[in-house]
Amino acid sequence: MAASVLHDLLQPSSIAIVGASDRPRPDFIGGLRALGFKGDVYAVNPRYTEVLGLKCYPNLLQVPGPVDYVISAIPAAAVPAMIDDCAKKGVKVAHLYSARFAETGRPQDAELEMEVLRRARKGGVRVIGPNCMGLYRPGLGIGWSGDFPRQSGPIAMASQSSYAAHDLILLGTPRGMRFSKVVGYGNALDFNECDFLEYFTEDPETKVILMYVEGVKDGRRFLSGLRRAAKIKPVIIVKGGKGEAGARAAASHTASLAGSMQPWRAAVAQAGAIFADGLDEMVDYGISFSFIESISGPNVGISGTGGGPGVLAADQCEEAGLRVAPLPDEIRQELKSRGTDIWDWVGNPVDMTILGGGLAPGELLHMMGRNRQFDVLISIISDPHNRDRIGPFEGEAYLDRQGLSEIKEKPLLVVVPDKSLDIAELDLWTTEFLCDIRTRLVAARVPVYPTVARAARCARAVIDFYRQKQET
């Protein structure tokens, strides 16, 4: 039921920003404009007659047309009366950006929050928040920041922390994450994590579910929702407030009671969901499940590096639970018949530093892709040591030479390093080269990871998810 309620509530035709101003933070009106919201937008604030080019109304009741959705940016003390106005105006849902409620730890603020809930219930107004950024839904042009992509995609996220959601969107965008809807829901006074989880489980636009959770209001309902969701779609969870200090921080952040970690982690894993250690890892899993259809087994072919880094790549794949099989005899024989002088020396991982003698870098990757002993391929783009060999900024030619432009035989994960840069190096060839490569791969819907360990961990998670799905 919550699922269909949210389905209706989260597609408003008209939005009023109560507490609108000319120098807003966050800039909700700017976000709606940048993302291309097609519905009516109203500014409400008794102190202005115009805000950012919009006529400004002194209060909600003066707004001429109907208002489906309110964004409240007014101080906490003024929220109860505004909720009454929402009820009178027939507003369906109020997103309370307004904060300083229960999270301050002060009894009077917690009481004020309860008063908001009483009035909302009485007036039939549903509430998102308080103390949150609310909805990002690129398909409808709704969102709290114009920095977010306008393009939508298969990933949904419910995040108790809107700051975490914001970071995640910006972290994930260059790696190809695109979203169906993201909700930062803060103190979860009315709608909570269970409601969003159930909604995303049903949502046909959503293929992958991400959740950042500090406290859970109803553990039993959450776990049963998680079990149901994880049978259908991958669910990735980051838990905030794992330790003593984190739990204390969570309490003063969203007034959450973060439970003890060990039972949490066990219950989440048992429900079939995937635990991520932080937002970076959540991005890794998010792109993996949105780009990779499935991986049928753990046998990985690795190419693109060499020497010690190649040895470490093999180690990291094995540590993540992949199997790095020796190069099959068929491939060695093929190499031998072609007169390749390192046919008996080259292995898996393919050591790029020993390649030569007429063997193009990508050829072995393709051979492994065509060989039935391999289930998945990992290719590593190195910070190139020999720039002059590659030529000025030709990412496309490089990808061709690496054979990465046309890998179709098996799922492919690519490692492109993130690099700390000195300001003096900002114009450097390497940065542009690596960014160009990453952008081209992402455009081709290839998942890209900054390290081998992270790619390998994701490959394993994809294998496990689809295996588990087959079994149920």
Next chain:
Amino acid sequence: MAASVLHDLLQPSSIAIVGASDRPRPDFIGGLRALGFKGDVYAVNPRYTEVLGLKCYPNLLQVPGPVDYVISAIPAAAVPAMIDDCAKKGVKVAHLYSARFAETGRPQDAELEMEVLRRARKGGVRVIGPNCMGLYRPGLGIGWSGDFPRQSGPIAMASQSSYAAHDLILLGTPRGMRFSKVVGYGNALDFNECDFLEYFTEDPETKVILMYVEGVKDGRRFLSGLRRAAKIKPVIIVKGGKGEAGARAAASHTASLAGSMQPWRAAVAQAGAIFADGLDEMVDYGISFSFIESISGPNVGISGTGGGPGVLAADQCEEAGLRVAPLPDEIRQELKSRGTDIWDWVGNPVDMTILGGGLAPGELLHMMGRNRQFDVLISIISDPHNRDRIGPFEGEAYLDRQGLSEIKEKPLLVVVPDKSLDIAELDLWTTEFLCDIRTRLVAARVPVYPTVARAARCARAVIDFYRQKQET
């Protein structure tokens, strides 16, 4: 003895590159020029009369002056005769970049390698390699790449894989790593990991020792060297060839017999050395020990983020073994007496999203620094969500406002995220902002990490090292 031998051998006054050419890979002559080597450089190759502006001699014996150090870039088969020339010429040490010896796995190549050793022993020539890049010693202007910094520093590295050393130098440079000497030693035919470890232990220029090791020739000598070294200097080890596939790759890389991992890890830890999982973590430890004098205890004050990321920061510090204490009462009282309205709400980590009311972001960090309950500070630079609040590209002003320009009270670790970038974003404000901040901090000898988890792990390692040192 090996220590003093290496001390003498690794400061040559004259270097000959045997197998020099106009299109060399790697460009040893270019490296010596770029790094400013002051001694004599000779090119040797019977096919040329001039190479890269240097007169080229047909063989070593024709070189007019004395030659201390030879870099051999000729094919493996020609190396034994060249070693005889070295002996006749009085060359002290031959670095064999030449490869395709035992690492190919072919018996005749292993035999050739043994022949090289026999002739070297007979002629009194010491050997580095084969199959490696040899020496980077910025203080003398020696190195195999002009991309390396000319400035020297307190970090030494011995690396069985020169590719790993190369990656590490380039990874570490923008984060402030500077080196006394780095040796890529490949197949370790003559000098091996024990020799370099013992040398670095004695070396007054070296404060931190890094080692990338695949196989160890003499386990007992290595562990006793490690125990001795780790009492004096932090020793960070990355082990390549941990698993089955990695060990196989190590064999075909440097002909190493990578031992089983569990006993290795236990022995290394027992010897007091620090195990790093990969090169990224090795850079983390390297900058930590070169910039931080000591940390006296686990109590950390955290500032600079907020919301969910702040909660996760607290979790990650606790997971790494730090203690995230509540904000002490003295600080709350000081805040109250100054009329700060969130005096009872703000905590540790300091939630930047609730700051306001006349409290500058860095002030709480300084208060924690002055308070005896804290031993170490971690400050987190976020990808700024509100660019207009900061203004165009003013990293210095931002650091001032964060109070990071003058933290002297306690050791400070700063988190500056690495960000995957889309090529279209390359000119973006955020990239330059983060790079500018990182560069300024590194110039002030502040260690910078891409994530809180990695900063926290290093703080813990520094605490443990100095505690252990006090006890011995």
